[in-house]
Amino acid sequence: MCTNSLCLYVKTTIVGVCLSFGLILGIVAIQDGWYALANGCMLKMTLTVKDTQDGFAGTTGTVWTIESDCTFRVSRLIGPHVAEPHLKGILTPEQQARLSAVLAQTAASELPTRMGDAPQVNARRITLHYDGKDAVLSLGAGDRDLDAIRASDPRDPARRLLEVADMVQDMLGS
Numbered sequence: 001m002c003t004n005s006l007c008l009y010v011k012t013t014i015v016g017v018c019l020s021f022g023l024i025l026g027i028v029a030i031q032d033g034w035y036a037l038a039n040g041c042m043l044k045m046t047l048t049v050k051d052t053q054d055g056f057a058g059t060t061g062t063v064w065t066i067e068s069d070c071t072f073r074v075s076r077l078i079g080p081h082v083a084e085p086h087l088k089g090i091l092t093p094e095q096q097a098r099l100s101a102v103l104a105q106t107a108a109s110e111l112p113t114r115m116g117d118a119p120q121v122n123a124r125r126i127t128l129h130y131d132g133k134d135a136v137l138s139l140g141a142g143d144r145d146l147d148a149i150r151a152s153d154p155r156d157p158a159r160r161l162l163e164v165a166d167m168v169q170d171m172l173g174s
Contacts, residue, residue: 041070041091042100047108048129049168052077053141054122064168070096074172087173095171102167103130106160111135115158116145126165137161 045068052061058079066072073085091099103109109131116138117123124139137158139145150166152159 041068042096043068043070043103045131046129047099047103047164047168048127049165050077050125050127050129051165051169052127053124062169062174064172066091066099066168066172072172074174089172091171098167098171102164106163108135108160108164109133111157111161114138115161126161128161128164135161 043066047066049064050061052059059077060079061077063075063077063082064072065075070091072087072089072091074087075085076083108128111128111133112135113133114136116136117140119138120140122141124141126137126139128135135157137149146162149156149158149162154160
């Protein structure tokens, strides 16, 4: 039992140091947690964007993945196989801020599961996986529908999904 302010100060300091150490130890225990702590990454979970096209050779496309520690990779998709990444890196602080703003603005985790046309021959699909949910925008072959979607109401779920996909592709390349 503490009866003077010095004793209380020492106990409070010890408790504060122990809590801080426990927090740092817990973050470091997470895979790449130390990097995320030092980097200040604002992404709460993995974000994956796929742009695929069905065709004679099966489904082909590109997969962009941004991990919660803000590392990213870009890979080709050929049929059911995702190739080794041909681009890898770490988001800059500016890219992290831009990504966080777009995810919040578009309410990406609240997008419906299916949008766009019914599945067609040689369909194009843009898929967003975030916050444990998939959102799929189905389009006809080619890019003819994209301009109309980009010009639609900002609240339109297809436009919101396309805003995230466009921004990720623009930031990371293909």
